[in-house]
Amino acid sequence: MNKVEVLIIDDEPQIRKLLEITLLNNDYKVFQAETGKQGILLAANHAPEIIILDLGLPDISGHEVLLALRQWFNKAIVILSVQNTEKDIVTALDNGATDYLCKPFRTAELLARMRAAIRRYQNIDNKEHLLAFDDLELNLISRTLKKDDIIIKLTTTEYNLLALFAKHEGSVLTHQFILKEIWGVGNQTETQYLRVFVGTLRKKIENNPNQPVHIITENGIGYRFQ
Structure with missing residues (x-):
């Protein structure tokens, strides 16, 4: 090898x-x-x-x-x-x-x-379309999420945000980068959008949203998905 x-x-x-x-x-x-x-x-x-x-x-x-x-x-x-x-x-x-x-x-x-x-x-x-992270499985073709083999319903924005995180697993994504990718260039200062959707996404994918293990906050910078 x-x-x-x-x-x-x-x-x-x-x-x-x-x-x-x-x-x-x-x-x-x-x-x-x-x-x-x-x-x-x-x-x-x-x-x-x-x-x-x-x-x-x-x-x-x-x-x-x-x-x-x-x-x-x-x-x-x-x-x-x-x-x-x-x-x-x-x-x-x-x-x-x-x-x-x-x-x-x-x-x-x-x-x-x-x-x-x-x-x-x-x-x-490898152009993988199936991304697995512990208890989560994200299918990029069918745009579906499973948690412990149970389908979790996501809004379009929640899915787009999770897919962005998953494709950049382990990397720190800045607030500005995420806002630009999800909401467009004109919304790069609207960090409140991001906080709200990260909060709702954590409620759906984290066992304890107050102690997240998947979407980690990097204070003053952005978020890391793991």
Whole structure:
């Protein structure tokens, strides 16, 4: 079985070494770049399954690298950065980052986020129409949802919102991105729409809507589906 290839783009030798040891011990194949330009070149030459990208690079910013990669790279990109302001996180996610993790980080959480990010793009590649998440099963062709094998009735908006979440499993989706995708560009500031529909959706799919396990709130940023 071929190992999943990971490209690390980070200028800190200690971080690269920590990531290399962690990833090799978890059966990944690792490539490393210490500048943005070198990272873009390695991504083009090796076509990794996932890229771990720092924002604070010595030659060009990680945001620039992300934008450059997203012109052609259609796999997972996880931001791993000390920059933890809401603006940096939202900008990166809106520019195409699959996920965002702040330094210092827990290796177990990073590995879990990586697995979710990789699965997301594998699902897209395989054109899967049946998405299963623990007790939930979403059929993208019949537009139906089952919970514990029982069909759950959803409104059109609830279904569209859940399908958007499911297709981006494990990724943080910003309020603005969700609003644009579901309600259109003109409604990107109407966060109340989103809160209401997330609330009704949680009542239908969560065992305890007050302690959700599927639709997770990322405070000040958006939501993550898992």
